[in-house]
Amino acid sequence: MEQNVGVGIIVGLVVGSTTYVYNSEDLKQGQKVFLYLCVLFPPLQWLLIFVFLGYNNYLKNNSAEKVEERKVEQHKNKIDITIQNLYDLKKKGILTDVEYNQKVEKLEAEKTEQEIKNSIEYKQLKSLLDLGVLTKEEFESKSKLLSNMSENKIDIIEVSKIQNSETYLNDIKNTTKPFEEKSLVGTYIINDKKYFYSYNNILTIEDYSGKSLNCKWYTIDKNSLKLIIDSKEVIYKNIQFTDKGFTFHCRNVKYNADKIN
Structure with a gap:
């Protein structure tokens, strides 16, 4: 009786893990096929599920796209820190308002450019350029349009921030x-x-x-x-x-x- 209960539990776990494999979007098709074959040896299937998930997650987080996204985010954070440092210097009278505004404007423009290059739309345009669907002139024209759209969006956000500020x-x-x-x-x-x-x-x-x-x-x-x-x-x-x-x-x-x- 106890043996039958144990078998039932194992069968239930195998059905559950196999269903998970079937529905998972984090596993590749080839990996799924191999895991289906491992249904005859459940411990191996369960072990390989964790191995494949870990491996896929590593590849995803270290892809060229993800690495570039992290670089962009780090650069944006560096710009934010620099702007805060400039503000501190202005408050102490070391920088004039003109000097502060000039430097912040340049940094904000650089930050916006980084955000645009990291956007889905820009990557789509770049992909079309690489495939030869867009010419270089068309790509530059569309990128400029994307930049203008981004600035208008930022303006709307900044209006809300400014109107609720003490200044x-x-x-x-x-x-x-x-x-x-x-x-x-x-x-x-x-x-x-x-x-x-x-x-x-x-x-x-x-x-x-x-x-x-x-x-x-x-x-x-x-x-x-x-x-x-x-x-x-x-x-x-x-x-x-x-x-x-x-x-x-x-x-x-x-x-x-x-x-x-």
């Missing part, structure tokens, strides 16, 4: 002028560059060397602005005017625009 609430409280299109017309200094805003929505950006770039600007709503620079959209959010000019957020950075005329 934003303080800016609202200290605002001295409402945002109007006519309020923006004039010349401003932003990160050592001159920005000339005209009534006809023409924006001219001039750097320290005197080199200029003609762009377009449009109001989105009462506190947002869209710039078209080299066919690329740049969004100014939470624009707040003061006697000195205005402040705004672009991506995850707050900027001061000082009016000079």
Whole structure:
């Protein structure tokens, strides 16, 4: 009687393990076939299930794709730490607001680029390029489109973050002028560059060397602005005017625009 119970338990375990093998997505087809054959020797089947799962998991975690994902994540974490260090230096007065904003903007752009290259869409485009389905020009064009889509998505996320921040609430409280299109017309200094805003929505950006770039600007709503620079959209959010000019957020950075005329 006890022997029959033992046999029944073993049969039940074998049925259960074989069913698991059949339904498992972590086992390869060849491994499943071999495990089916091991049904006549249950201990071997059970042992090999763990061996195959461990082996497959090792290959998965050490694939070129996973290794690249870990590198990207490590790089992003390094950028976040660097930004925090820059913020600490700014608070201590070692870095000016202009220096801080310039460096953070560069780091944020680098971080976004890494995120794009690690996205499913970018990998799909790269695969099509490697297969010859897309030309290099088409790949670059689609990658640029993907970059713009990513930035717009980030803008939406950042708007939510900023609007719930203490800085934003303080800016609202200290605002001295409402945002109007006519309020923006004039010349401003932003990160050592001159920005000339005209009534006809023409924006001219001039750097320290005197080199200029003609762009377009449009109001989105009462506190947002869209710039078209080299066919690329740049969004100014939470624009707040003061006697000195205005402040705004672009991506995850707050900027001061000082009016000079």
